[in-house]
Amino acid sequence: MITRLRHVLEGAAIPVAAVLLGLVVSSAFVVIAGKQPLPTYAFMFCEGFGARGCENFGHLLFVPVEEEDGSVHTHFAPTLGTRGHKLAIVLERATPLILTALSATVAFRAGMFSIGQDGQLVLGAVAAVFLGYWLPDQIYLLTGTGPDSAPPLQLALMRLTIPPVAMAAAMLVGAFYSWIAGILKVRLNVNELISTIILNAIAVQFVTFMVNFPLRADFNNIARTRTIDDTAWLTPFTRALLNEVDWFRGSRLGIGLLLVLVAAAIIWFFLHRTTAGYEQRMTEGSRLFARYGGIPSARATLRAMLISGALSGLAGALMILGVERRIVDGFALGGTGFDGVLVAILARESVVGILLVASFFAGLEQGAINLQFENLPRQLGGMIIAFMILFASMEDFFRDNITRLRVRLFPESVAPSQSASEA
Amino acid sequence: MTPDLAIDMREVRKYFPSSDVLAADDVDFQVRQGEIHALVGENGAGKTTLMNILYGLVRADHGDVRVNGETVHIHHPNDAIRAGIGMVHQHFKLIPSFTIAENVMLGIEPGQLGFINASEEAQAVADLGENFGLPVDPNAVVADISVGMQQRVEILKTLQRDARILVLDEPTAVLTPQEVRELYNVIRQLAADGRTIILITHKLVEVKAVADRVSVMRNGRMIATHDVADVSIRDMANLMVGREVVLRVDKEKASPRDPVLEVNNLLVASAGGIPAVFGVSLELRAGEILGIAGVSGNGQTELVEALCGLRAVEGGSVVLGGEDVTLSTVRARRQRGMAHIPEDRMHMGLNLRTSLDENLIVTVYQRSPWSERGIFRFRAIRDFALRIVRSFNVRSARLGEEIHTLSGGNLQKLVLGRELDGHPGLIVANQPTRGLDIGSIEFVHKTLVEARDAGAAILLVSVELDEIFSLSDRVAIMFEGRIMAVHDIEDLDEESIGLLMAGHQEPGP
Ligand SMILES: Nc1ncnc2c1ncn2[C@@H]1O[C@H](COP(=O)(O)OP(=O)(O)OP(=O)(O)O)[C@@H](O)[C@H]1O
Ligand SMILES: [Mg+2]
Numbered sequence: 001m002i003t004r005l006r007h008v009l010e011g012a013a014i015p016v017a018a019v020l021l022g023l024v025v026s027s028a029f030v031v032i033a034g035k036q037p038l039p040t041y042a043f044m045f046c047e048g049f050g051a052r053g054c055e056n057f058g059h060l061l062f063v064p065v066e067e068e069d070g071s072v073h074t075h076f077a078p079t080l081g082t083r084g085h086k087l088a089i090v091l092e093r094a095t096p097l098i099l100t101a102l103s104a105t106v107a108f109r110a111g112m113f114s115i116g117q118d119g120q121l122v123l124g125a126v127a128a129v130f131l132g133y134w135l136p137d138q139i140y141l142l143t144g145t146g147p148d149s150a151p152p153l154q155l156a157l158m159r160l161t162i163p164p165v166a167m168a169a170a171m172l173v174g175a176f177y178s179w180i181a182g183i184l185k186v187r188l189n190v191n192e193l194i195s196t197i198i199l200n201a202i203a204v205q206f207v208t209f210m211v212n213f214p215l216r217a218d219f220n221n222i223a224r225t226r227t228i229d230d231t232a233w234l235t236p237f238t239r240a241l242l243n244e245v246d247w248f249r250g251s252r253l254g255i256g257l258l259l260v261l262v263a264a265a266i267i268w269f270f271l272h273r274t275t276a277g278y279e280q281r282m283t284e285g286s287r288l289f290a291r292y293g294g295i296p297s298a299r300a301t302l303r304a305m306l307i308s309g310a311l312s313g314l315a316g317a318l319m320i321l322g323v324e325r326r327i328v329d330g331f332a333l334g335g336t337g338f339d340g341v342l343v344a345i346l347a348r349e350s351v352v353g354i355l356l357v358a359s360f361f362a363g364l365e366q367g368a369i370n371l372q373f374e375n376l377p378r379q380l381g382g383m384i385i386a387f388m389i390l391f392a393s394m395e396d397f398f399r400d401n402i403t404r405l406r407v408r409l410f411p412e413s414v415a416p417s418q419s420a421s422e423a
Numbered sequence: 424m425t426p427d428l429a430i431d432m433r434e435v436r437k438y439f440p441s442s443d444v445l446a447a448d449d450v451d452f453q454v455r456q457g458e459i460h461a462l463v464g465e466n467g468a469g470k471t472t473l474m475n476i477l478y479g480l481v482r483a484d485h486g487d488v489r490v491n492g493e494t495v496h497i498h499h500p501n502d503a504i505r506a507g508i509g510m511v512h513q514h515f516k517l518i519p520s521f522t523i524a525e526n527v528m529l530g531i532e533p534g535q536l537g538f539i540n541a542s543e544e545a546q547a548v549a550d551l552g553e554n555f556g557l558p559v560d561p562n563a564v565v566a567d568i569s570v571g572m573q574q575r576v577e578i579l580k581t582l583q584r585d586a587r588i589l590v591l592d593e594p595t596a597v598l599t600p601q602e603v604r605e606l607y608n609v610i611r612q613l614a615a616d617g618r619t620i621i622l623i624t625h626k627l628v629e630v631k632a633v634a635d636r637v638s639v640m641r642n643g644r645m646i647a648t649h650d651v652a653d654v655s656i657r658d659m660a661n662l663m664v665g666r667e668v669v670l671r672v673d674k675e676k677a678s679p680r681d682p683v684l685e686v687n688n689l690l691v692a693s694a695g696g697i698p699a700v701f702g703v704s705l706e707l708r709a710g711e712i713l714g715i716a717g718v719s720g721n722g723q724t725e726l727v728e729a730l731c732g733l734r735a736v737e738g739g740s741v742v743l744g745g746e747d748v749t750l751s752t753v754r755a756r757r758q759r760g761m762a763h764i765p766e767d768r769m770h771m772g773l774n775l776r777t778s779l780d781e782n783l784i785v786t787v788y789q790r791s792p793w794s795e796r797g798i799f800r801f802r803a804i805r806d807f808a809l810r811i812v813r814s815f816n817v818r819s820a821r822l823g824e825e826i827h828t829l830s831g832g833n834l835q836k837l838v839l840g841r842e843l844d845g846h847p848g849l850i851v852a853n854q855p856t857r858g859l860d861i862g863s864i865e866f867v868h869k870t871l872v873e874a875r876d877a878g879a880a881i882l883l884v885s886v887e888l889d890e891i892f893s894l895s896d897r898v899a900i901m902f903e904g905r906i907m908a909v910h911d912i913e914d915l916d917e918e919s920i921g922l923l924m925a926g927h928q929e930p931g932p
Binding site: 273274275276278281282284285286288289290291292293294295296 | 731732733752753754756757763765767770771772773774775776777781785786788789794797798799
């Protein structure tokens with residue numbers, strides 16, 4: 001029991017240590033950029049996670065003066081309403097990140113080091129955006145109505161069906177794209193790292209082409225597609241039941257987050273509670289063992305790649321249907337897929353860990369972007385994150401030292417219980 | 424201080440928090456210079472741990488280590504090598520994709536100008552092998568050579584580093600009697616040169632034959648150290664186990680029934696594409712044990728892998744329970760009642776990266792009651808795992824926990840427990856007792872004989888003649904991929920079998 005608890009604590013200690021060390025090492029670069037590390041980090045964190053940025057960070061109560069009439073209100077900071085809470089934006093950004101991290105985890109846990117999430121995501125996004133305006137167009141055409149003239153019942157039905165159809169299509173596209181890397185591995189033993197890198201490059205080119213030519217909507221300077229129809233939106237909270245809740249103001253956080261949480265639960269269940277998840281994890285652990293035990297490894301690998309691709313495709317769909325509404329040139333280079341890989345590594349492939357790390361990661365990015373206001377390069381944020389990942393990958397080193405430290409500090413804690421060796 | 428002690432370990436203590444095992448409980452261990460000192464004890468007694476501490480692979484919680492009278496602090500194998508200590512590990516640490524010569528020379532200063540001269544290196548390794556009576560082909564790739572040969576490479580590695588104190592962790596577990604005799608000649612010669620040898624082994628006969636003194640460990644404690652001349656094998660066994668041990672299995676004469684396995688003219692290629700099994704034909708009946716005797720590396724591994732569906736067959740057929748399974752998957756064969764105890768338990772038989780339970784269910788997980796419609800039933804799995812751990816007495820095994828810290832013997836028991844569960848009709852056992860202590864060997868042999876009496880057909884591959892003789896009902900002798908002869912066990916003696924294993928044809932009828 002105690003051992004269990006200790007495992008959990010030690011498991012958590014490693015990412016925390018990695019984060020701290022990442023900050024310490026990055027200080028050198030902050031200094032080079034001409035700033036003090038501590039205030040800079042404080043700024044970065046409060047901008048990332050404060051209710052309203054650094055205005056009120058660290059205060060439990062927040063007493064802003066209303067600009068118009070000079071009246072004073074007292075707010076409980078963590079639930080601060082007016083003008084929205086930063087955390088809502090952080091969660092909005094974490095939504096696709098969690099999915100791509102889950103996608104990476106499913107692939108990793110089949111022994112496939114697939115980093116094809118970006119390619120699958122952007123292709124999924126294209127599918128979603130296309131269906132997001134094309135399908136409604138067709139329906140309006142068939143019924144002879146338009147967005148403004150359609151009867152409410154028809155609109156309600158469309159709202160219920162179009163987003164799921166678009167998401168399903170994006171998942172199919174992502175799954176298929178990921179499957180290519182899987183089949184190449186299983187049949188021809190092509191290294192998945194290489195094939196997914198190439199597939200990513202192809203997808204980026206393809207999407208850039210689609211946005212610039214076939215799907216281009218207008219002659220805007222920066223190429224972009226049409227926006228999706230209103231009925232294809234994944235309703236953000238600010239539009240639905242919760243539109244009165246100020247907490248969500250300014251963010252496009254919505255149903256997508258709930259879907260993602262459900263997806264995370266399903267993936268956890270899949271990996272740890274089903275025979276299919278077992279098959280792929282054993283394949284990861286030792287291919288020889290899996291073969292010896294009669295586990296159909298090739299099938300497990302392909303299945304993992306399909307699921308992984310579907311998750312990334314869904315991430316693309318959620319970004320479009322929930323947040324972006326259209327694809328603007330440059331979307332394909334967003335890097336949400338690769339960030340997901342980093343999150344998966346930092347979270348050490350644990351599903352609960354991913355939820356935490358993805359939010360942390362999103363907040364950090366948020367704070368890092370705001371570093372610009374302090375006249376620091378925004379790249380600094382990326383660098384800090386990179387250092388944290390570097391340290392997180394030195395897992396064994398930390399574990400040994402933690403154990404050593406414990407033995408030194410509390411020699412009694414290692415007093416043996418003789419019964420165990422006698423069992 | 425007594426200057427003539429090569430190794431003097433005092434009050435060495437090591438507790439493993441992760442498995443909650445006290446593997447060394449204030450152990451004192453002294454080895455004299457120039458002696459051959461055997462270290463014996465049950466699986467999990469702490470022998471490997473003690474030697475890992477000496478070699479710098481494991482850090483003791485406290486304790487003193489002196490080498491040749493001087494206190495040393497060994498934190499890393501490099502410290503140990505500098506102190507003149509070499510170790511051959513129980514589980515080899517060779518790089519499979521390198522040649523023998525590259526493995527032996529790995530990490531050693533290369534020749535002039537810092538260049539590695541492959542042919543010189545190969546020559547040097549070949550010479551080294553000749554000098555110590557351990558000839559090797561320096562250009563062979565380790566992945567392609569037998570376990571016995573890998574052992575040899577490991578020994579050469581330490582000799583190349585000019586170790587004065589040699590620790591051999593179960594070096595003979597994989598060798599044939601002939602090879603064992605050669606190895607002991609080598610060891611005696613090394614000792615005569617003034618080297619000190621620490622020999623971990625489970626074979627008390629060998630202790631008797633080669634060692635000067637013997638130390639016995641049990642449950643992390645040093646129980647006794649004796650001159651070998653003063654103790655009998657039975658004494659040592661009893662000291663180790665703490666009870667009376669039966670050294671030989673009793674078994675009734677077999678009453679074979681229907682054929683279970685028929686192998687016709689099997690042709691199998693080895694990893695490099697070179698034929699390894701040439702036209703082997705065998706018949707195995709329910710209720711009998713067929714031993715395959717032979718020097719390791721004569722095609723046994725390939726034969727077993729082909730039978731178990733792990734290696735493609737080039738020609739011939741395998742019939743299991745009346746059905747041709749030559750092209751069947753592993754799962755199909757297992758569903759027809761095949762069980763397989765593999766030679767390589769660390770990589771094939773177990774997945775060291777997952778928990779005990781998940782290792783035990785690998786052959787049954789997709790079936791009820793362990794899972795229903797693709798979803799696991801953890802209660803059933805727990806009960807199952809608990810049953811195996813209990814009935815095979817796997818020490819310090821914990822359900823749901825990682826297994827990579829279990830001792831070699833305990834790992835083997837897990838494999839056995841899993842494979843023998845559920846009354847398989849055919850048991851292919853490849854070196855089933857390698858690395859086990861006598862208590863456990865007694866147990867495994869008894870279990871195999873029970874399985875036979877319950878109607879299982881058992882194919883026993885062993886390089887251990889003792890094991891072949893005490894278990895088999897019939898023996899097939901394999902040499903260079905061919906079956907030289909098949910005889911009832913009564914018609915064979917050590918000498919005739921030895922000749923056949925060395926490739927001598929029987930005189931024609
Ligand atoms: N790294 C480790 N972490 C936790 N427990 C360990 C570790 N290494 C060994 N143990 C435990 O310590 C005990 C002694 O193990 P050790 O490998 O020394 O046994 P052994 O005498 O060499 O047995 P065998 O004959 O089976 O090789 C075992 O119970 C084992 O599970
Ligand atoms: Mg050992």
